[in-house]
Structures are given as structure tokens and as C-alpha cells.
Amino acid sequence: MGQKDVVDKLFEVFEPFLKDMGYELLDVELTSDMGRQILRVTIYKTEGITFDDCIAVDKALDPILEELDPIPGSYNLEVSSPGLERTLKRDKEFEIFSGRECRVNLYAPVDGKRSFEGILVGLDRSADEESVVIRDEDGDIALPRHNVSKVQLVYKDQPW
Structure with a gap:
């Protein structure tokens, strides 16, 4: 099974499981750092993700990963929040x-x-082509999705 297949399968298995725990699964990545494989799972909930949430999800996914054994060799499991300046990848x-x-x-x-x-x-799917819609001081701007290379959240420091 190729890396993309592994990631897709894990997303498919993890998503309903994590939804039952109260989390939204945003991403599953299989990457490496200095020769060590890393399985990175990104979760979200409206109230924010705490360190305790990451630990709970890590512990909950461990037996699933043991049973599936989807990754040959050793790897580290990392569970994290999306971050303040996340690059958006999935429609949801x-x-x-x-x-x-x-x-x-x-x-x-x-x-x-x-x-x-x-x-x-x-996202606007009502037109002939799908668009990413943002609003600035001049109003709404619809940018054709096929022309979008990256959408990233921007953290603006609040004056409080």
C-alpha cells in the first residue's frame, strides 16, 4: 500500500471515531524527519484543542493503529491542533x-x-466553477479555485 493509500485509509477509519469523541479530523499526514517516520494527526473542536485533548486522542488512536498496523517499521504519532496560521486543505x-x-x-x-x-x-459552488470567497473592505471577492495555490489563516494580534 502506497503512502497516499495509507493516509486515505487512516483518515477514513479515524474520522468517524474522532467525531464520536467530539473532534473534527482535519488532516492525516505521513512524513519523515531525519529518517524517522511521523504520523501527524490534526484535530479541531470549536472550543479549541488543549494538550489534554491531544493526549486523549493519542491514547485512543494507539490501539487502532496497533490493530491496523498500516505503517511498516517504527514511527511517531503526533496529535496537534490546526495552529493559528493553518493552510486550508480540505473542503470542510x-x-x-x-x-x-x-x-x-x-x-x-x-x-x-x-x-x-x-x-x-x-466556498461557492453555485457558479460554473468553484470559487474561494473572501470579504475585504470593498466587499466579496470570488477567486476561481483552480487558480488558488494556497489559502492560509492569518493571525492578527488583537489589541486587548
């Missing part, structure tokens, strides 16, 4: 993080710009 993240400040980078310029910042409205 556009819904989860709607209302948050973001930056959208494009492959080709639109109105002479390759980068836009604003409040994430979400």
Missing part, C-alpha cells in the same frame, strides 16, 4: 474556518494581484 476546513482572516495566493494574477487578504466567507 473552508466551512470550519469561515469568518477568520485569511490570505489567498493565486497561480495567475487577478486584477493585477497574486495575493488577497480578507475574511474567509467559504
Whole structure:
């Protein structure tokens, strides 16, 4: 089984299990660092993710991973929150993080710009082509998804 197949299978197994625990599964990655394999699981819940949440999920996933044994050799399991400046990857993240400040980078310029910042409205599937919609001081901007190279949350320090 290839790496993508392993990741897809684990996502499929983990997602309903973690939903029952009260978490949204955002991502499963299999990567390596200095020759050591790392299985990275990113979770989310509205109230935020604590260290205790990460420990609970780690302990809950361990027996599943033992049973499935999907990764040859040894690896480290890392469970984490999405982070303040997460790059959005899956469609459901556009819904989860709607209302948050973001930056959208494009492959080709639109109105002479390759980068836009604003409040994430979400995905618009109503037109012929799917768009990422953000709102800035001038209103809503629909950017064709096929032209979007990256959508990243932007942390703005609050003056409180």
C-alpha cells in the first residue's frame, strides 16, 4: 500500500471515531524527519484543542493503529491542533474556518494581484466553477479555485 493509500485509509477509519469523541479530523499526514517516520494527526473542536485533548486522542488512536498496523517499521504519532496560521486543505476546513482572516495566493494574477487578504466567507459552488470567497473592505471577492495555490489563516494580534 502506497503512502497516499495509507493516509486515505487512516483518515477514513479515524474520522468517524474522532467525531464520536467530539473532534473534527482535519488532516492525516505521513512524513519523515531525519529518517524517522511521523504520523501527524490534526484535530479541531470549536472550543479549541488543549494538550489534554491531544493526549486523549493519542491514547485512543494507539490501539487502532496497533490493530491496523498500516505503517511498516517504527514511527511517531503526533496529535496537534490546526495552529493559528493553518493552510486550508480540505473542503470542510473552508466551512470550519469561515469568518477568520485569511490570505489567498493565486497561480495567475487577478486584477493585477497574486495575493488577497480578507475574511474567509467559504466556498461557492453555485457558479460554473468553484470559487474561494473572501470579504475585504470593498466587499466579496470570488477567486476561481483552480487558480488558488494556497489559502492560509492569518493571525492578527488583537489589541486587548
